[in-house]
Amino acid sequence: MSKVYVGMSGGVDSSLTAALLKEQGYEVTGVYMKNWTEDLPGMKCPWADDLADAKRVAVQLGIDFKVFDFEKEYKHKVVDYMIEEYKLGRTPNPDIMCNQEVKFKLFLEAAIEDGADLIATGHYARVKDGTLLQAVDTNKDQTYFLYRVTGEALTKTLFPLGEYTKPTVREMAKDRGLFTANKKDSQGICFVGKVGIRDFLSQYVEQTPGDVIDKKTNKLLGHHDGAIFYTLGQRHGLDVGGGLPYYVVGKSMEKNEVYVTTDLNDNTLWREVIKLSSVHWINNAPASGEYDIRVRHRAPLKKAQLSIDENGDVTLQLIDPERAVASGQSVVIYDGDVCLGGGIVA
């Protein structure tokens, strides 16, 4: 019987993943990936409690349980990358990087090395013959976070939850009396948690006050505490009061300036053409043509005309313009249910 190492985070999804695979007859080992343990101001990192919960479920299921320590690699590959990107004025997605570098690389390698035939996680996605498919629960689908995983890794990966909706998963966890059945889902970026990216970043970068400038009138509207903390399209957290809401439409990292407007139709807020670099295809690069794209997790799919240049970079010509597509952000490309891959907004 195949040996499966299940990444168990202490949440309901990965708990049920382990339970289902055990029921299907796999020889299951639960693994807690210790990636981040630091407390942040005002928030105790819940890793020890999460680890204990994962272990509780492993005991409940009567499966082996291990802890894989990727703390050093996670800091280097995910957190440092994220901070560097922000310093360049971009908007990175650390969860995508975590899947690419940690879960479907380091974890996979370590599991195989330890005797596993396959790995599994509680992601809402499906794998069929080494291709990545959207989850049955399109509202919960997590393929956006998985587009940088290799087809090779997917041949050794199981996503049993891809066949179910989230409410069904909760029900199934309750039916089985899993310890974590009623545990609340974690929010936001895993290690940043409830603190928010701004408070997290301010641990690593100095807060330097700068000007908030009206893009149209060039008028000084107020001050901010560092352009690094602002993202295209952002509305809140600008200390400019009164009247219509202002939106971030640009920033200069060099001058530490943030440009805003009240004009919802400002051309920088909307993109008809998106250029992607650092393109990754899960299997093979697709032919030019019309595909569906997604610019952020859970965003509705939109039609776009795809073309690939000689460097492998992608140009997407949208039919309806997309709002607030920031550089550094990922755009994922679909052919029907199949997640083909994607790239990072240049």
Place this chain on the structure above:
Amino acid sequence: MNEEMIYLDHAAATPLDRRVLEAMQPYFTDLFFNPSSPYAPALAVRREYESAKQVLASTFGAKGDELVITAGATESINLALGSIGGHIVTANIEHHAVLAAARQYDHTIVSSDKRGFIESSVVRAAIRPETRLVSIALANNEVGTVQPLRDIAAVVREERARRLALGDTTPIYLHSDASQGAGQLDIHATRLGVDLLTLNAGKVYGPKQVGLLWAASHVRLKPQIVGGGQERGLRSGTENVAGVIGFARAMELAESHRKFESDRLRNLRDKLQARLVAAFPDAIVSGHAKRRLPGHLHISFPKLDAERLVFGLEMRGVLVATGSACAANKGTRSHVLTAIGLDSSVADGSLRLSLGHLSNDENTKKAADIIIEEVTRERERTRR
């Protein structure tokens, strides 16, 4: 905790006795006054506070005005060690509170034997001419071993006499944290031969965050918390009246039932131990075979992961402690188990079962059955 749960962790915390709660209740509401206030109702509260301290002190043969009320045992220990200072002699199986406080001064840490027993001769050998304090707990909180405090007190007296003969006025005192012994052992201060004694209400069915330091009249304490000068200036802060009323009631009850309760617990513990050892002949019981807290059983199942056992038992309603490393704190194995020389593969499979008021014949037997089932289940899994 619901009624079906079986609680086997009385060494960690005890439920407040209803009679204690009743005694405390008026002091949260009707009798809320600050004992330092000048009007009659406050003075009445002050008198009740003082008389509760008398009662409390009398339960171990001391006087009320020799007590300093603290917020628990840790503070009491800090006050004791902080007042006397170094050189301090203590043992490698002491509670973290003692070890951490001792590390702030010149200190020597003596070793216990494999039973968790500290021979008085080992203490004697560690005493230097400048030693001012020996601090040894009455009973160890992990393996339950009861220390030969009277013998250690004799060693301290000997050293005192030696210094006196030389005209050396350097004082030497014996401090003991008796938190784990109260209610089960004789803690009479004179009979134990100690100069300073720590007690904790939270371990004797009283409120948490209430403790005391008793110091014999010849010992000079130094306040570690200063302010309004309460507790004879030794521990400032408005008196915890309800806490002390509860502590006194709890100690009164503990002392009056002590002989009965310790016999009852020893009987339950011995049966529990016999059942587990019969089921698993390779299980290792730690602590001194005879000199052990009556309600205490420290048992190790070699090669098992105690944390898994705790979780498995918890799911079946049995609450127990493990002194060994948990997965979140790899490498922080219990210093006590390391000190008594338990091999890590044994230490990591250790459970601490501590019985008390909530234990009875029926639920202890049921707990034994469940522990046997869970240990068997884990063994079968690891054998696969």
